[in-house]
Amino acid sequence: MTSMTMTTTTLASSGTNFTPIAVLLAILVPICAAVAVIVWGYFRLQRHRADAVAMASYRKLAEEAVANMTELRAEMAKLSEHVSTVEQLMRDVG
Secondary structure (H helix, E strand, O other), rough: HHHHHHHHHHHOOOOOOOHHHHHHHHHHHHHHHHHHHHHHHHHHHHHHHHHHHHHHHHHHHHHHHHHHHHHHHHHHHHHHHHHHHHHHHHHHHH
């Protein structure tokens, strides 16, 4: 029985060799971190591109709105002039 106890003690006291685990982690952790950063950067770039396209559409819409407002103001000025002319004509007649 003593030889069996001795073997068990020897196996338990031998410990675990952490060197292969450390080497594996030293290789995998930076690779996984780099992949995560690259994927994050890619999706951030895609979001930025989508925002840029949307902003270009909004900018075009705003420019069209300003052009339409300018045309409307010119038409309103003409109508106002015509209304004043009609009012003057009614004053002269009436």
